[in-house]
Structure formats: C-alpha cells, structure tokens
Amino acid sequence: MVKKNMKKENKKSQFKIQQMSFMLLAVVLFFILVALFWLAFQYSSLKKQATETSKEQAVLLAEFISGSSEFSCASEQGSYCVDTDKIIVLKNASYKELWPVSYIKIKKITKEKEKDCNIANYPNCTNFNVFDAKTESTSTAGSFIALCRHERVAGYVQNICELGKIMIGYEAK
Amino acid sequence: MDKKAVRVLNSKFKNIKIVNSKRSFEFNFAWLFAILVGAIILFLAIYFAVRWVGTGTYQVSTITMKQLSIIFEPLEVGLASGKSSLAVLKEETRIYDKCEEQGNFGKQKFSGAGKIFGNKWSKPGAEISVPNKYIFSNGTEQGKIVYFFSKPFEMPWKVSEIIFLTTEKYCFVNAPEFVVDEVSGLNLGNIRFENCSNEIKVCFSSSGCEIEVSPSCLQDCDEQEEYSYGFVNKKGENMFFVGSLMYAGIFSNKDIYECNVKRLMKRLEKQALLFNNEINFLTGKCGNPSNFIQLSSLARSLKSSRDLLLVYNIAKEVEKQNEASECKLW
Numbered sequence: 188m189v190k191k192n193m194k195k196e197n198k199k200s201q202f203k204i205q206q207m208s209f210m211l212l213a214v215v216l217f218f219i220l221v222a223l224f225w226l227a228f229q230y231s232s233l234k235k236q237a238t239e240t241s242k243e244q245a246v247l248l249a250e251f252i253s254g255s256s257e258f259s260c261a262s263e264q265g266s267y268c269v270d271t272d273k274i275i276v277l278k279n280a281s282y283k284e285l286w287p288v289s290y291i292k293i294k295k296i297t298k299e300k301e302k303d304c305n306i307a308n309y310p311n312c313t314n315f316n317v318f319d320a321k322t323e324s325t326s327t328a329g330s331f332i333a334l335c336r337h338e339r340v341a342g343y344v345q346n347i348c349e350l351g352k353i354m355i356g357y358e359a360k
Numbered sequence: 361m362d363k364k365a366v367r368v369l370n371s372k373f374k375n376i377k378i379v380n381s382k383r384s385f386e387f388n389f390a391w392l393f394a395i396l397v398g399a400i401i402l403f404l405a406i407y408f409a410v411r412w413v414g415t416g417t418y419q420v421s422t423i424t425m426k427q428l429s430i431i432f433e434p435l436e437v438g439l440a441s442g443k444s445s446l447a448v449l450k451e452e453t454r455i456y457d458k459c460e461e462q463g464n465f466g467k468q469k470f471s472g473a474g475k476i477f478g479n480k481w482s483k484p485g486a487e488i489s490v491p492n493k494y495i496f497s498n499g500t501e502q503g504k505i506v507y508f509f510s511k512p513f514e515m516p517w518k519v520s521e522i523i524f525l526t527t528e529k530y531c532f533v534n535a536p537e538f539v540v541d542e543v544s545g546l547n548l549g550n551i552r553f554e555n556c557s558n559e560i561k562v563c564f565s566s567s568g569c570e571i572e573v574s575p576s577c578l579q580d581c582d583e584q585e586e587y588s589y590g591f592v593n594k595k596g597e598n599m600f601f602v603g604s605l606m607y608a609g610i611f612s613n614k615d616i617y618e619c620n621v622k623r624l625m626k627r628l629e630k631q632a633l634l635f636n637n638e639i640n641f642l643t644g645k646c647g648n649p650s651n652f653i654q655l656s657s658l659a660r661s662l663k664s665s666r667d668l669l670l671v672y673n674i675a676k677e678v679e680k681q682n683e684a685s686e687c688k689l690w
Contacts, residue, residue, distance in 0.1 A: 200388075200389060200390070203390055204389070204390075204393065207390070207393060207394075207397075211397060214401075233419070236423065240423075240426050240427070240430065243430055244430050244433065247430065247433035247434060248433060250434075251433055251434065251436035254436050255436070255492075255520065256517050256518055256519060256520070256631050256690065257631065257634060259518075259690070261688040261689060261690055262690060263688065270638075270689075272638050272641060272642055273634060273635075273638050273689075275641070276634065276637035276638050276641050277634060281464035281465070281630065282630075284463060284464050284465055284467075284491055285464075285465050285491055285492045286491075286492055287489070287491060287492075306641070337642055337645050337646065337687045338645070339644075339645045344645055344646060344686040344687050
C-alpha cells in the first residue's frame, strides 16, 4: 500500500517537474524572441542612422571640398571653384585615404557628349574621375561649382571657367 | 524499554508533530527547483540589464562622436580667416583624442564616454576615424559645451584648416592686437582678455602664466610678423610654431601637437608634388617651375616642430615665385 502510494507520488512529482521544465522553456523562448525582435529593430535603426550620417557627411564634403588645396583655384577666383589643371594631374592613389567616401567625380555641365578626361584629351572632355573606391550600393551628393583652367589667349594667360558639378558617392548601408 | 528506544520514539513523534503542524511546510524538490531557477532568471535579468545599459551608453557615445566629427566639415574656412562653432551636448561627456602619424596622411581617432550610475564614467565608445582634419586638443576633453574654432594653416598656400577643440576657458594676458581682433571676430565664448579669474591664463611675450607664447621674430617685424614664428611653453615643454599653429600650441598637448604637425607636413609634401605636376603640365603656358620639390622633401624630412622654420623659409621663397608667375596656382 505504502509502495503504491510512493509510486503515485513519484509520478506526480515527475509530471510537475516536466510541467515546470516546459514552462521554463516557454519563458526562455519568449525572452529569446523578444531579444531577437529588439536586436533586429535596433540593427535596422542603427543602419538607417549610419546611412543618414554618411549622407550628411557627403553633402557637407560636396559643399566644402572645393575649398581644399587639392581642388581649389587661385584665391582671386573665389570659392566654389575647382582648378581642372590640378585635377587632371591628381592621380595619386594615396588620396583615397584622405576622403572617407566611395568616389569623387567632377562633371562639366555641357551639351557635349560625355567623355572621360585624361592628359591626352584634356580640356576637350567632360568627366573627371578623381577617385573611385568601387564600392557597391552607393548614393550621391552633389554641388555646383566653377571649373577653371589656365589658357593662353592672345599672348596672355587667362582663366577660362565653365559650370560643373562635383559628385561625392557615399555608401548606402 | 531502554532509554535509546524511548529517545528515538520521542524524536519520531516530534517529527510527525512538526509535519502535521499548520505552521510548517514541506521543503520538497519543487521548492528547491523553483528557487534555483528563479535565482538563475534573476541573475540573468540583472546581468543583461547591466549589459544593455553598457551597450546603450557605448552606442550613444559612438553616435555623439560621429556627429561631432561631422561638425568639423563646415569648419572649412574657404576664403575666410577663421570660423567658430560650439556644440552643447545632452550631458557631460569625455572626448578622447588619439593621433596617429602612420600612413600616407595619418589620422585622428575620437571616442567618447558618458556618465553611468552616478559619477562613474562609462568605457569609451567606438573610435571614429578622421583622416582629413587636423584637430588640436588636450587629448582628453571633458564638459557639456565643446568649443571649436578653425584657422587656415598656410605654408605658403592653405595646406588645410586646423581646428581647435576645447572645453576649457582661457584668459589671454597681454595679447597682441591682431590676436584680440582675430579671436573677438570669432565670437568665442570661452576666451577673454581682461578680468581673469579661474580661467587658464595665457601670457603673450610675458611670464607668470600656465601657458606662455614667445615670438621669435624680433628684428624688422611688425606686431603680426613678430608672432609669425616662435614657441609656446606649456608645462615646461616647448612647442615651436609658425603662423596659425600658435593657437594650436595654446590649445593642445605636446603629443597631439607634434603628431598633427607631422600630419600637416605629410599633406604639404603631397600637395607640393601635386603643384609640381601641375606646373610641369602648364610649362608651355606659364613660366619656370617653382621650387616645389625642395619644399616637398623638407616637409617629408621634418622630425619635430623645431624644424618648422626651415620649411617656412623655403615656403616664403615658393610664395615669391608664385607671385612672380603668370599662372597663379593659389
């Protein structure tokens, strides 16, 4: 009789432990799901914020990069002016380290057919590829600028300027 | 019955009495299991809550630093003689500034820390790399309001803007007129020129302050030319300057100063080569090539700020050549 009762008690306890284990498993799974959902939400908002920050940086860089000595014209020509004589010889790969963007391109605004610039066809060309890190999924921020070059006209050196656009590529995450 | 048997019976009787008592309870396996698992769950909850607060602070510090690094971009002066800005942070923040001179241009890395659990500072957030700006600070700045101002560094063309970052308040004693004009024009809230109290005192051509600025051009120089080169003494260490680097010496520590001067010279070296390529490309249209190669190699060989004067002297020659040239390159 006592043995039968003990067996019955054991079975009851085992059932209770099983019940508690399942309950615990459910609670743990619930918390894992909540954590996963929270992580996914945080990750996507962080990615969005990173893209926004990159965009903001690229917009500001597009606005101010023409002021740096690697691009700027002589001070008498004012700001927002890029010296194309300088850009055409700016083929130093090390400059990729200096500007944390995907690419820097300068385009002449003209009706002419688009043509990439090199020393042989300059100034009869339209596109200057300053550098391109060949990053996938990039977006662009741009700013209008003056593109000036030195030309000898009637025996005097003059600055010939045209309208252009500087385009800064940034990684869209 | 012997005494032992009586004792055992008494004890069994007591046990039965305790178990059957209304105030007693049975500490069975279910209780033990519940307490153990409860403790584990509580421990994990507290652990993850602390981790979550830590990660949150790390994330906020990193985002703050990234946003601060973006503020540096509009400090590009263009044709202006200087620009200023200030950032009011949500809470007191520590800004750590590290400078690395390795690589083609070197870089600066910024990280921030906020306060957690009272007055304890959190671990610094992720480092934000700034490769194209030259920011002079004391290495670790702490405060709610961060003051920035920038000046062009010319050698002889504008090599780059140099940015001064500080959270401290300064008082300039005996400042020359051009410094008063320049600083007043920038409308900086943390620099005053009279009625000094608890600010960091900066003496110009005089002694008795924490920071002393000594000009070295003493013959045939007007007031501005007098300060065109010299040295800043801070905590017994000398930092040699030319031009606007005078402010850099005032606002930064020796390590950041020397590292940024070397970074500026790396930039100058590359720019001199770029101008050399340009002038060679324009040879047919413009006059003779200038002395860019010498300027570039001097900039490359600079060991410390003590050698700046050598580069400055060559830069002045190059400036004269550009003035005389038909094609002005800057």
